[in-house]
Amino acid sequence: MLFNSFSFLIFFPIVTASYFICPHRFRWALLLMASCVFYMWFVPQYIFILLLLIVIDYAMGLLIEQARLKNRYARRYLIMSIAATCVVWFIFKYFNFFSSNIWALAGFFGVQYPLKLIRFLLPIGLSFHTLQSLSYVIEVYRGRQKAERHFGIYALYVMFYPQLVAGPIERPYHLIPQLRQKHEVDYQRITDALKLMAWGMFKKVVIADRLKDLVDRVFDNPHEFQGPAFVIAAVLFAFQIYCDFSGYCDMAIGSAKAMGFRLTNNFRFPFFSRSIAEYWTRWNITFFSWVKDYVYVPLCQNQFLRDKRWIAVFLAFLFSGFWHGADWTYILAFLLLGIYVVCSRGTCEIRQKIYQMIGLDRNNIFVQLWQVLTCFFLFSFFSFFYRARSLDESFDIISRLPQGWGHAWDQGRIFSGFDQRWWLLTVELIAFLLIMDLLQENAGDEFVFAKSPAWVRWTYYYGLVLAMVFWGCYGQNRFLYFQF
Amino acid sequence: MVKILFFLPILLLVAFVNISVDPQGLYDCQKDKSQQEEYGIAKTLASGQDIQIFKGLDENLLQKYFIEDLTAIPDILVLGSSQIMGLGDNVFPGQRIINNSITNAALPDYLGIFDGYVKRGWYPKRVIILLSPQLITLPLYHSKWLTVKEDVDDMLQRLGQRAGPIKPPVLSPVWLNVFSFSYFQESVKKLRDTQTKVPKGLCLLLHDGRCLWQKVSSMNSKDRDIKTPNYMKQAQMAWGLKTDQNLENTLEKFILYMKVHHEQVTFCLLPFHPKQYQWLLDSPWPKRMDIIKIENYYRKLGQRLGVKIVGSYDPALGGFTQDDFYDAMHLKNEVLEKIFVNN
Numbered sequence: 001m002l003f004n005s006f007s008f009l010i011f012f013p014i015v016t017a018s019y020f021i022c023p024h025r026f027r028w029a030l031l032l033m034a035s036c037v038f039y040m041w042f043v044p045q046y047i048f049i050l051l052l053l054i055v056i057d058y059a060m061g062l063l064i065e066q067a068r069l070k071n072r073y074a075r076r077y078l079i080m081s082i083a084a085t086c087v088v089w090f091i092f093k094y095f096n097f098f099s100s101n102i103w104a105l106a107g108f109f110g111v112q113y114p115l116k117l118i119r120f121l122l123p124i125g126l127s128f129h130t131l132q133s134l135s136y137v138i139e140v141y142r143g144r145q146k147a148e149r150h151f152g153i154y155a156l157y158v159m160f161y162p163q164l165v166a167g168p169i170e171r172p173y174h175l176i177p178q179l180r181q182k183h184e185v186d187y188q189r190i191t192d193a194l195k196l197m198a199w200g201m202f203k204k205v206v207i208a209d210r211l212k213d214l215v216d217r218v219f220d221n222p223h224e225f226q227g228p229a230f231v232i233a234a235v236l237f238a239f240q241i242y243c244d245f246s247g248y249c250d251m252a253i254g255s256a257k258a259m260g261f262r263l264t265n266n267f268r269f270p271f272f273s274r275s276i277a278e279y280w281t282r283w284n285i286t287f288f289s290w291v292k293d294y295v296y297v298p299l300c301q302n303q304f305l306r307d308k309r310w311i312a313v314f315l316a317f318l319f320s321g322f323w324h325g326a327d328w329t330y331i332l333a334f335l336l337l338g339i340y341v342v343c344s345r346g347t348c349e350i351r352q353k354i355y356q357m358i359g360l361d362r363n364n365i366f367v368q369l370w371q372v373l374t375c376f377f378l379f380s381f382f383s384f385f386y387r388a389r390s391l392d393e394s395f396d397i398i399s400r401l402p403q404g405w406g407h408a409w410d411q412g413r414i415f416s417g418f419d420q421r422w423w424l425l426t427v428e429l430i431a432f433l434l435i436m437d438l439l440q441e442n443a444g445d446e447f448v449f450a451k452s453p454a455w456v457r458w459t460y461y462y463g464l465v466l467a468m469v470f471w472g473c474y475g476q477n478r479f480l481y482f483q484f
Numbered sequence: 485m486v487k488i489l490f491f492l493p494i495l496l497l498v499a500f501v502n503i504s505v506d507p508q509g510l511y512d513c514q515k516d517k518s519q520q521e522e523y524g525i526a527k528t529l530a531s532g533q534d535i536q537i538f539k540g541l542d543e544n545l546l547q548k549y550f551i552e553d554l555t556a557i558p559d560i561l562v563l564g565s566s567q568i569m570g571l572g573d574n575v576f577p578g579q580r581i582i583n584n585s586i587t588n589a590a591l592p593d594y595l596g597i598f599d600g601y602v603k604r605g606w607y608p609k610r611v612i613i614l615l616s617p618q619l620i621t622l623p624l625y626h627s628k629w630l631t632v633k634e635d636v637d638d639m640l641q642r643l644g645q646r647a648g649p650i651k652p653p654v655l656s657p658v659w660l661n662v663f664s665f666s667y668f669q670e671s672v673k674k675l676r677d678t679q680t681k682v683p684k685g686l687c688l689l690l691h692d693g694r695c696l697w698q699k700v701s702s703m704n705s706k707d708r709d710i711k712t713p714n715y716m717k718q719a720q721m722a723w724g725l726k727t728d729q730n731l732e733n734t735l736e737k738f739i740l741y742m743k744v745h746h747e748q749v750t751f752c753l754l755p756f757h758p759k760q761y762q763w764l765l766d767s768p769w770p771k772r773m774d775i776i777k778i779e780n781y782y783r784k785l786g787q788r789l790g791v792k793i794v795g796s797y798d799p800a801l802g803g804f805t806q807d808d809f810y811d812a813m814h815l816k817n818e819v820l821e822k823i824f825v826n827n
Contacts, residue, residue: 006660119768191487458490465494474666 001041003251004204004474011038012255015161019259024182028152031179031259035161039124042165046123049088050159056084057133058154061140065147068140078141082134089130092122097326125165127323129158131290136172138294145172153179162256166248168266168286175261183260193257195447195461199436200250202464207429208243209473211236214418219387222397226404230397234380237387239430242270245284269437274371276340276378288320295319310346314338324386329394333385340378425471498668502661505671510661525689526550532691543586544596544632550693551584551600557608558582562693563597564614565589567754570817571612572694575824582608583693586628591619591731592650595639595738596632602642603635607745614752615782617775617797619735622649622728643737648730696817727778739789750792753782754823755799757812795823 001007015034022030040047060081067074096117103115136157139145148154157176163169218225218233225233246267253263270282280288299305299312314335321334360367388394439448449457503511522542526549528535557580562571564585573581584597594613601607629636630652640647661667688696742749756764756775764775779797786793796802808819815823 119766121768461491462494465491469494469498469665469668470672472665472669474664 001038003248003255004201007041012258016255016258020183020185028150028156028179031161032152032156032159035156035159035164038161039159039164042124043121049092049123049126050129051155053085053088053129053133054155054158057081057137057158058148058151060084060137061147061154062149064137064140068143074141078137081137085130085133085137089126091118092120092126094322094326128167128169129164131169131287131323133158135169135290135294139172145176148172148176160256160261162252162261163263166245166252167284168249168252168264169290170264170286174264178261181260186260189260190258192447193254195254196257197251197254198461198464198468200247200254202468203243203247203250203433205472205474206467207433208240208247210426210429210471211240211243212473215240215387220389222388222393222400227401228404230384230401231380234383234387236426237383238271238376238380239433241383242267243433269441270379271376271434271437272372272441273375274368276337276344276375279375279379280337280341287323291316291320291323310342313341317341328391329385329388332391332394333382336382336385429467429471495663498665499662501671501675502664502667505674507667507670507674520545520549522546523549526553529689529691529693530554534688534690536688542628542631544593544629547584547586547597547693548600548632548635550582551597551604554582556580557606559608560610560612561601561608562612562614563589563594564612564752565616566695567616567814568612568614568752568820569695570815570820571824572690572692574694574817575821581692583695585614585693585695588618588628589614589616590629591735591738592629592636594619595643595650595734596629596635598738598742599632599635599639599642602639609746610748610750611742611746612750612752613739613742614754616754617778620727620731620778620781622726622731627652639738640734643734643741645734645737646730648734649728650731650734727781732781736785736789739785739791743789743791748792749789750794751782751786753779753793753795753797754815754820755795755802755804755808756797757809758799758804758806760812761797761799 001011011034015030018030018034019027036047039050060077064074064077064081067077099116103113106113136145136148136154140147148157153176156179157170157172158164160170160175160179215233215237218229219237222230249266253265256263264286266285266287268282268285270279273279273282296312296316299315300309302312305312317334317338318331320337321331324330324334355362355367362368384397385391385394388397436448443450449460522545525535525537525541526546529550530553559579560576560581562568562581562583562585564571564583566585566587569583569585569587571581571585572583573579575581586593586597633652636650637647640650690696739749755761761775775797783793785791799805799808802823804815804819808815810816
């Protein structure tokens with residue numbers, strides 16, 4: 001079920017109301033049932049795969065805990081659990097990638113054999129709930145989380161519908177206790193949740209889906225375009241993916257908040273980052289903190305890599321690339337980010353010295369703006385790999401970036417179907433988004449207009465709803481991150 | 485919670501605009517027949533004249549009135565969707581052909597249209613019936629046929645077939661659209677278009693029922709290439725996931741009924757755009773549609789009932805390439821003509 005669908009408009013109030021009506025001891029069952037319905041809306045049969053993963057990791061959690069107490073075999077169970085979870089993940093997500101690459105490599109060396117591919121649709125949200133399951137068994141192994149004895153509560157931890165298909169990726173010690181808590185109806189909390197959901201919906205249907213048409217046109221037909229069109233499309237893609245994914249997260253966090261659950265914030269105004277390293281503490285936060293805690297930190301603790309952290313950075317970004325998709329475009333896109341981060345860290349001192357030499361204050365508004373813009377354009381460049389349909393097309397786009405600047409505004413077709421009114425409105429919407437983000441960043445956790453007079457708040461609410469009425473795209477467009 | 489009611493004016497505005505502007509004519513069913521645009525257009529066509537249309541019409545209603553106003557029984561009748569709308573007396577000179585195709589036609593559309601002829605006691609010598617996959621797949625793509633529901637029910641009764649999936653949806657699109665934001669946007673667009681400029685012609689309807697889409701034919705080749713991926717996505721969404729036994733039975737009975745009353749029935753399978761056909765073959769489990777299975781079913785049905793079959797879904801079989809298509813779904817008219825001239 002999509003958050004931006006008519007079915008969710010019915011589903012959400014029914015589930016939320018039933019949650020509060022239902023006696024506390026049955027609430028987990030109600031939520032579990034609702035989560036199953038939510039998941040089965042896509043491909044019902046895939047619930048069995050999810051169930052298999054849940055059973056494996058539930059049992060392994062218990063075994064790991066017992067083994068820890070006896071001080072034996074815990075590591076063995078952990079490896080078995082990770083292996084079992086990753087096998088399912090590998091089969092659905094990576095089998096075709098490895099199979100076709102090995103086949104191509106064998107062909108290169110003159111070994112011919114028929115290519116074996118499996119043709120199954122990737123179970124929706126597989127990568128997200130796999131990481132969530134893995135974090136549970138790892139935390140049990142580390143002793144930071146008690147193994148959950150209640151199967152229903154554990155199943156709900158993996159399947160909790162607001163964050164089931166595209167995050168935020170929760171940690172067991174954050175979510176499981178909340179699943180046991182009794183949440184009361186709280187008017188203020190529910191209205192805050194609805195405001196957050198409306199803002200997320202606005203970002204998705206008004207901005208992201210609006211930009212999608214132009215971005216798809218350019219990236220799906222790269223042979224038709226040249227430099228200026230690619231730059232415009234890359235910049236717009238950065239806003240599209242931000243609005244799409246953060247819009248989804250706002251709706252997920254909001255729908256959980258309405259019932260009293262606090263999910264981890266997944267975005268913290270990434271476009272205001274002043275360095276690439278900072279970017280990843282603001283973008284898809286729960287995923288990158290997962291990578292940091294379970295990939296990067298353990299790698300850094302390794303004897304060999306202790307003094308070669310840049311290798312650990314690359315490996316962490318390589319993992320991120322693989323996680324995003326079984327395609328060379330993702331792998332290269334994230335290796336590029338690895339290069340950014342290593343270069344950013346490596347040149348930190350030199351840049352500091354340059355600032356001192358020319359007497360520039362790092363907190364000067366122009367320096368800040370320069371840093372923010374540099375980060376943004378570096379991120380936009382990353383989309384030439386991330387959004388392109390193949391590696392060939394990525395390199396083709398990059399090689400043609402310098403072309404066509406002499407007649408930048410005379411390229412006609414990028415603008416056909418997108419009239420002056422479309423462009424004007426798009427620029428206004430993006431400006432509005434940035435202003436709202438800036439205000440919200442300064443306001444902290446509190447709603448930006450919380451202390452404003454009623455007329456200001458209501459102008460904002462009305463504006464948001466009217467924007468959705470007049471400019472929203474309601475074609476049941478999926479969220480970009482569902483494909484992972 | 486009462487504050488939520490403050491948003492009621494917006495919803496009421498949406499409902500008011502949707503019902504009063506009503507760009508698809510969903511709420512003017514009670515209008516007198518003579519006031520309906522479709523009635524006037526049908527009269528013009530039946531009198532042998534061509535007509536330029538500027539907006540989307542209720543095609544089922546148009547076909548119903550068109551058949552009612554025809555003055556003579558056609559020799560050849562074409563039932564199909566937009567893919568075959570270019571077929572007319574250009575291909576069958578000297579014969580009176582009527583093309584009753586409507587866009588995105590599903591099985592109930594065929595039944596409703598055909599009932600118009602049966603009610604007049606007319607049985608054309610030859611019926612060409614386009615077998616698109618959505619005839620036998622669920623869910624039914626649209627419910628446009630509801631405006632001629634009585635005719636569809638009459639035909640089902642004649643076939644001795646229960647309605648099965650051919651029934652109104654639980655939530656009628658008419659009522660869903662009252663508060664629909666996308667319908668509201670369509671209404672606003674209509675208001676703006678009528679106030680600011682004369683709309684471009686949508687299509688030219690010819691006296692034999694052919695429809696020449698002007699937006700499509702005026703599109704240059706590069707624009708078509710750019711639009712193709714979008715069409716492709718739409719087309720991929722358009723077909724149902726699985727075949728339905730009840731729809732298959734209804735189709736079979738419908739063909740048998742035609743066979744009893746007509747001299748010749750011809751099945752037509754039009755090729756898919758090569759890219760789209762490949763996409764369907766490659767699509768992973770659960771498949772949107774098993775195109776080979778559907779074609780095999782139609783072929784076996786044809787053999788069993790002794791019906792001639794023209795064409796194939798597989799573009800490679802007829803040597804069709806991307807250049808033979810206007811977009812991801814529609815063959816160029818000259819290519820369509822060739823298929824029938826050669827068969």
